[in-house]
Amino acid sequence: MISAANKVPKNYSAAVTESTTVSPRLAKNVQRHFKERIIEFVLMLAALSAVFTTFAIVAILLYESLGFFKTVSIVEFFTAKEWTPLFEDAHYGIMPLVAGTLTTSAVALAVAIPIGTVAAIYLSEFASHRAREIVKPILELLVGVPTIVFGYFALLFVTPILQKLYPELPGFNMLSAGIVMGIMIIPYIASVAEDAMRAVPMSMREGSYAMGATRFQTAIRVVTPAAVSGIVAAYILGISRAVGETMVVAVAAGQQPNLTFDPTEGAATITAYIVQVAMGDLPHASIGYQSIFAAGLVLFAMTLGFNILGHIVRKKYREQY
Amino acid sequence: MNSNTPKIKASVIENLGAVRAMIKRHKRNDILFATIGLVAIMFGLLALLTLFVDLVMDGYPRFNLQFFSDFPSRRAGSAGLLSAWVGSLLVMLVTFLTAVPVGVAAGLYLEEYAPKNWFSDLIEINVSNLAGVPSIIYGLLALGLFVYGLNLGQSILTAGLTLGLLILPIVIVSTREAIRSIPVAIREAAYAVGATKWQVVKDHVVKYSQGGILTGVIIGMSRALGETAPIITIGALTFIAFLPPSPVTTEVPFINFEWLSSSFTVLPIQMFNWLSRPDHAFHINAAATGAIIIIVTLLMNGTAIWLRYKIRKNIKW
Numbered sequence: 214m215i216s217a218a219n220k221v222p223k224n225y226s227a228a229v230t231e232s233t234t235v236s237p238r239l240a241k242n243v244q245r246h247f248k249e250r251i252i253e254f255v256l257m258l259a260a261l262s263a264v265f266t267t268f269a270i271v272a273i274l275l276y277e278s279l280g281f282f283k284t285v286s287i288v289e290f291f292t293a294k295e296w297t298p299l300f301e302d303a304h305y306g307i308m309p310l311v312a313g314t315l316t317t318s319a320v321a322l323a324v325a326i327p328i329g330t331v332a333a334i335y336l337s338e339f340a341s342h343r344a345r346e347i348v349k350p351i352l353e354l355l356v357g358v359p360t361i362v363f364g365y366f367a368l369l370f371v372t373p374i375l376q377k378l379y380p381e382l383p384g385f386n387m388l389s390a391g392i393v394m395g396i397m398i399i400p401y402i403a404s405v406a407e408d409a410m411r412a413v414p415m416s417m418r419e420g421s422y423a424m425g426a427t428r429f430q431t432a433i434r435v436v437t438p439a440a441v442s443g444i445v446a447a448y449i450l451g452i453s454r455a456v457g458e459t460m461v462v463a464v465a466a467g468q469q470p471n472l473t474f475d476p477t478e479g480a481a482t483i484t485a486y487i488v489q490v491a492m493g494d495l496p497h498a499s500i501g502y503q504s505i506f507a508a509g510l511v512l513f514a515m516t517l518g519f520n521i522l523g524h525i526v527r528k529k530y531r532e533q534y
Numbered sequence: 535m536n537s538n539t540p541k542i543k544a545s546v547i548e549n550l551g552a553v554r555a556m557i558k559r560h561k562r563n564d565i566l567f568a569t570i571g572l573v574a575i576m577f578g579l580l581a582l583l584t585l586f587v588d589l590v591m592d593g594y595p596r597f598n599l600q601f602f603s604d605f606p607s608r609r610a611g612s613a614g615l616l617s618a619w620v621g622s623l624l625v626m627l628v629t630f631l632t633a634v635p636v637g638v639a640a641g642l643y644l645e646e647y648a649p650k651n652w653f654s655d656l657i658e659i660n661v662s663n664l665a666g667v668p669s670i671i672y673g674l675l676a677l678g679l680f681v682y683g684l685n686l687g688q689s690i691l692t693a694g695l696t697l698g699l700l701i702l703p704i705v706i707v708s709t710r711e712a713i714r715s716i717p718v719a720i721r722e723a724a725y726a727v728g729a730t731k732w733q734v735v736k737d738h739v740v741k742y743s744q745g746g747i748l749t750g751v752i753i754g755m756s757r758a759l760g761e762t763a764p765i766i767t768i769g770a771l772t773f774i775a776f777l778p779p780s781p782v783t784t785e786v787p788f789i790n791f792e793w794l795s796s797s798f799t800v801l802p803i804q805m806f807n808w809l810s811r812p813d814h815a816f817h818i819n820a821a822a823t824g825a826i827i828i829i830v831t832l833l834m835n836g837t838a839i840w841l842r843y844k845i846r847k848n849i850k851w
Contacts, residue, residue, distance in 0.1 A: 249731055354839065464806070
């Protein structure tokens with residue numbers, strides 16, 4: 214709308230340059246117009262970097278995975294029960310890594326979803342304005358704590374505590390990694406879910422109070438159902454984060470691919486496997502090198518799926534009122 | 535309903551005691567839930583406070599200047615952070631120089647220039663999707679593209695570019711949010727006195743959104759500082775007992791770019807390395823490093839949140 218005021222007809226500059234007697238002022242205008250177009254083009258290139266990055270990610274993952282799938286059949290990849298690409302007797306079944314990823318994520322969500330939801334309901338419906346103004350920035354602050362620090366917490370703080378309660382727990386286990394990952398995701402879920410609940414119009418709460426409902430009844434039976442798609446979107450984004458989380462699991466869950474859904478055992482996740490291989494010096498274009506891209510492709514597909522799902526759910530909730 | 539009302543009224547009077555008990559129960563539920571909510575929030579906050587106190591207490595013996603001026607070593611007691619913090623600093627410099635110009639430019643384009651069509655939709659969708667891609671995937675991208683595709687090697691340049699791409703969505707989104715709050719009247723006034731589009735953007739839009747953009751940049755940089763996975767994936771070394779060549783020299787032209795292609799390590803990787811050793815003495819070093827990373831990132835995030843709060847309060851269009 215604004216640009217309309219500034220727009221010059223397309224043939225304008227050409228017409229002016231053709232005529233030989235151009236007043237200096239007009240010539241300056243042409244120059245300005247030309248400069249404007251260049252600037253716009255450069256800015257557009259910058260914006261395109263996002264598209265380029267996406268394409269580069271997909272292209273690299275597909276290209277290297279294609280090399281991998283020349284040696285390994287897709288059927289074996291998804292059905293074999295062992296993942297030992299670096300051994301003499303190599304097996305290429307991604308399932309142990311997927312099982313590890315899902316188990317740690319499930320433990321994380323079992324911690325983060327109840328606590329995050331209750332915290333969100335409390336913040337949105339019970340807390341005073343002042344308390345909210347203090348807690349919200351702290352939550353935002355906590356989202357920025359580096360994940361490697363949580364890895365330390367899982368390995369050297371939570372695991373020893375759990376071992377006291379349950380002595381046969383191994384030093385590397387998915388339980389402590391999952392619990393810590395859950396603690397890490399709480400602020401994230403609480404913050405997004407609270408935003409969704411705050412978006413519920415005040416008149417709905419007032420209607421509920423007018424009927425004689427208490428705060429708790431209003432929160433549980435009116436506000437939460439009204440904000441449910443926003444809350445679910447927060448959960449889905451939390452899942453996506455848990456699935457892609459790397460350092461906590463690389464440090465605390467162990468790095469042995471293990472086809473199990475028992476959180477008290479150690480196992481490797483997709484991300485932990487990628488870290489493990491990247492630490493060792495694998496020759497470029499070897500099958501081991503390609504295997505991390507194949508694993509990465511699976512991870513990318515999983516998180517992309519969750520992100521799109523979250524997007525759809527959130528869009529639905531936006532249209533509700 | 536209507537025919538029932540007198541009946542209910544009658545039953546309320548008859549069962550006054552029961553109704554009172556019900557009200558009491560509901561009020562108790564209120565208090566109960568408020569307590570549970572408070573506990574839930576406290577649990578989250580306390581867990582993180584515990585983490586921080588635990589780190590500081592474990593790492594306490596290593597908080598001295600020598601820890602910052604020593605190279606890593608085989609002996610935990612004399613191992614230091616020198617190569618790690620210098621590496622972090624240089625990587626952050628490259629990240630800043632790539633992410634900020636590109637991110638701000640992209641934000642400006644999307645908000646001020648882009649026509650509303652499928653093309654800008656495509657860019658929008660891409661930006662929001664990139665924000666949800668796990669960081670380790672960026673590491674794989676960098677490994678395939680920068681390290682082996684463009685032959686940049688496992689260098690500071692590669693790491694800086696990788697983290698630059700990683701925080702690009704954060705910078706773009708915060709630039710757009712900052713721009714969106716500037717009223718159209720400001721732009722119209724500038725156009726009215728004959729400014730070109732770029733003059734409006736450069737002298738007014740960018741100028742008034744500086745604070746908001748800075749907020750996003752600080753949050754992005756603090757994320758980049760704590761990010762470990764993508765840098766491990768490009769194959770950063772974990773034991774570095776030398777410094778990259780200095781970016782500033784004593785001879786003309788006073789700067790060199792050799793440091794860009796140097797090997798390096800960064801703080802989170804140094805911490806990861808110490809953490810994965812079985813020897814407990816190294817865990818103390820890891821704790822000290824973790825405490826330092828947390829303090830720096832929390833300070834950065836705190837500054838950003840404070841800045842945003844200040845801007846929100848001060849703006850009177």
